[in-house]
Every structure is written in structure tokens, then in C-alpha cells.
Amino acid sequence: MADRLKVAVLLGGRSGEHEVSLASASSVMSALDPGKYEIIQVGITRQGAWVAGTEVLAALQSESLEGVPSVALFADPTRRGLWDVESLDGTARLRLFSRVDVVFPVLHGTFGEDGTLQGLLEMADVPYVGCGALASAVAMDKVLFKDVCKAHDLPMAAYVGVSRRRWEHEPQAVLDEIEQVLHYPLFTKPANLGSSVGISKCRGRSDLLEGLHEAARYDRRILVEQAVPAAREIEVSVLGNEAPSASVPGEIIPSREFYDYAAKYLDEGERASQLLIPAPISAALTEQVRDLAIRAYRAIDGAGMARADFLLDGESGALYLNELNTIPGFTKISMYPKLWEATGIPYSQLLSWLIDLALDRHGENMRSERVYRPLA
Numbered sequence: 479m480a481d482r483l484k485v486a487v488l489l490g491g492r493s494g495e496h497e498v499s500l501a502s503a504s505s506v507m508s509a510l511d512p513g514k515y516e517i518i519q520v521g522i523t524r525q526g527a528w529v530a531g532t533e534v535l536a537a538l539q540s541e542s543l544e545g546v547p548s549v550a551l552f553a554d555p556t557r558r559g560l561w562d563v564e565s566l567d568g569t570a571r572l573r574l575f576s577r578v579d580v581v582f583p584v585l586h587g588t589f590g591e592d593g594t595l596q597g598l599l600e601m602a603d604v605p606y607v608g609c610g611a612l613a614s615a616v617a618m619d620k621v622l623f624k625d626v627c628k629a630h631d632l633p634m635a636a637y638v639g640v641s642r643r644r645w646e647h648e649p650q651a652v653l654d655e656i657e658q659v660l661h662y663p664l665f666t667k668p669a670n671l672g673s674s675v676g677i678s679k680c681r682g683r684s685d686l687l688e689g690l691h692e693a694a695r696y697d698r699r700i701l702v703e704q705a706v707p708a709a710r711e712i713e714v715s716v717l718g719n720e721a722p723s724a725s726v727p728g729e730i731i732p733s734r735e736f737y738d739y740a741a742k743y744l745d746e747g748e749r750a751s752q753l754l755i756p757a758p759i760s761a762a763l764t765e766q767v768r769d770l771a772i773r774a775y776r777a778i779d780g781a782g783m784a785r786a787d788f789l790l791d792g793e794s795g796a797l798y799l800n801e802l803n804t805i806p807g808f809t810k811i812s813m814y815p816k817l818w819e820a821t822g823i824p825y826s827q828l829l830s831w832l833i834d835l836a837l838d839r840h841g842e843n844m845r846s847e848r849v850y851r852p853l854a
Contacts, residue, residue: 493587708792
């Protein structure tokens with residue numbers, strides 16, 4: 479047991495996907511091999527406070543943090559590990575809470591999946607599971623991601639990016655420009671949020687007006703996207719660093735008109751969305767989906783994992799890449815691990831491979847020289 483890796487599992491987070499993170503983290507922690515890993519629960523509250531201990535998950539679920547130690551992780555790599563923040567006689571003092579060998583972020587959305595956390599971990603020189611700061615930031619911003627994929631000739635549905643400030647100051651001009659490029663129905667989405675939070679389907683100008691207002695509640699950047707006719711939702715999981723591989727594809731049959739937050743997380747029993755694994759598509763289309771997923775992953779310099787989401791036009795048969803999720807849902811019934819299970823990698827083994835990939839990527843980064851010494 480002495481040689482076990484100390485794995486800090488980060489959960490919660492300062493985003494609209496806080497509850498989703500708790501569900502994913504619960505599954506991850508229950509499946510990590512206790513013979514190989516010592517789990518350190520590290521919670522991030524809705525306000526952004528860091529706490530650690532053996533009951534962090536329960537504390538965040540009950541929203542009662544009494545008695546749970548406050549901790550900090552410093553960007554300074556000479557102060558490695560998690561530090562307990564003690565308050566004695568009005569004075570804050572630090573003591574080492576635990577060393578950390580690798581971080582497993584199970585944080586969805588802003589301040590967890592968008593490159594900010596990854597940048598902190600890079601500065602702290604701590605290995606971590608998943609994509610780096612650049613790939614995380616690009617994949618999180620739906621407008622930027624589509625711009626990058628368009629440059630790599632990956633098939634995307636037509637779209638327009640809008641800034642919240644311009645929408646607020648020039649609403650008529652924004653509406654006119656959108657309607658010149660796209661036709662109804664459309665989708666409006668916050669550019670930097672997941673789990674379908676803030677997404678609206680718009681069938682006319684009044685819907686578009688409301689949809690833009692709704693998306694602007696959550697982000698300063700908004701994506702307006704052409705709806706794909708009779709769309710089928712196809713997903714594939716990607717795993718690896720420089721030599722990624724793709725799983726068998728799956729298909730989602732939403733319980734609602736489209737795969738919104740309620741269809742993903744609230745509908746249960748007979749009303750729940752269905753996951754079809756493998757997806758009932760041709761062998762040729764299966765290979766196309768897997769190839770496009772890996773191309774997109776490489777285009778953003780992905781590492782560790784991602785789930786690629788596609789929309790298949792039910793009328794024309796055209797396939798469109800929708801997005802990459804760099805920290806996908808990770809409950810045992812989530813699509814990412816289920817697709818790998820169907821491909822032959824059990825859930826617990828998948829977690830171990832992700833940790834191995836994190837250590838490999840960190841080792842590769844450490845090979846880069848940080849000091850320039852010009853030749854004489």
C-alpha cells in the first residue's frame with residue numbers, strides 16, 4: 479500500500495454543471511483501484527473555495543462544509559501538494575495537507591474544463607488527467623472550436639458567433655446578420671458551457687430574440703447554429719495522447735425534441751433518453767465517425783480523453799461534427815465509459831489508463847528545456 483499513487487479527484491466546481499460533476503466524481507472514486515491509488519477528495523464549492531477530506535462529496539451534496547478543511551494548491555512548483563489553510567487567532571497558517579502525485583479533474587464547464595484549471599496545474603508542475611490548457615480552452619469555446627475545425631476541413635453545420643455586448647448594443651443588426659447567413663430553425667448556445675445549459679431551439683425571430691437573451695445570461699460569447707434536419711445524435715469516445723484511438727460509436731435517442739439538460743439528467747425510467755451501443759449505422763459511416771473524431775482531437779492537440787459528438791442529417795445523410803467534450807460525463811452509465819466498455823475496456827481499467835496517460839504526458843512535457851542557453 480505504501481507505493482500507491484495519491485490521486486486528487488477534483489469535484490464540484492464554480493459552474494452551472496456542479497451537480498453533474500458530483501455524480502461523475504462519485505462513480506470515478508468508487509471504481510479507482512484501492513490497491514493502486516489513494517484517493518484524496520478535493521471539492522470546489524459553487525463560490526470557488528477548495529476543501530479536502532474523506533467526506534467532501536457528502537459535504538458538497540448536502541452543502542454543509544462544517545469541519546471540512548480548507549486547502550489550497552499553489553502555482554509555485556516549489557510548494558508541491560495540497561496545503562491546509564488554518565486560521566489561528568485571526569492569522570492564516572499553512573501546513574502540508576497531502577502530497578499529490580496526479581490530479582483527476584472531474585469538473586464540467588467553466589473553471590474546470592475550459593483550460594483555467596489546466597493552466598494552474600501546468601504552472602504547479604502536477605500531472606493531471608485529460609487535455610492540456612490549450613486543447614481544453616479551444617474545445618470549450620464552441621465558436622473557436624468550430625473555427626479551428628473549419629480550418630482543418632472538418633464538416634460543421636453553418637454557424638455565426640455573436641458577442642453579448644454587441645447583441646445588447648445592436649440587437650437589430652445582429653438579428654439581420656444571422657438571418658442573412660442562416661435559416662430557421664436555429665439553435666442558440668452559450669459558447670462556453672456544457673450539459674445543454676442555456677440552449678434554445680429557435681423557429682422564428684421571436685424565438686431567436688429569446689434564445690439570444692437566454693444564452694447571454696451564461697456567457698459573453700454566443701453560438702448561433704443551423705439546425706440539422708431530423709438530426710441523429712452520434713457519439714464516439716477518444717483515448718490517448720500522440721496516438722489516440724476511437725471507440726465504437728453510440729447513438730442517443732433523446733427523450734425530448736433535442737438532447738437538452740432535462741433529457742440528459744432529469745428524465746428517468748420509461749421517459750429517459752436511450753443509448754444505443756453500438757450505433758445502428760453502416761460500417762462505412764462507423765469508420766468515418768471514428769476517423770473524424772481522431773482528426774478533430776489531433777487538430778486541437780487533445781490528450782487523455784474526449785468525447786466527440788456528431789449530428790447525422792436524417793434527410794440527406796450528411797455527417798457534421800458538433801463538438802468535443804474534454805471532460806465528458808463519467809458516471810458508469812455515461813456514454814464515454816460505456817462506449818469504451820463496448821469496445822473492450824472496462825470502467826476501472828479505463829480510469830487506470832487515463833492516469834497512465836496523464837503521467838506519460840507530464841513526462842513528455844518535462845523533456846522540454848525551460849532555460850535558453852545560447853551557443854557561444
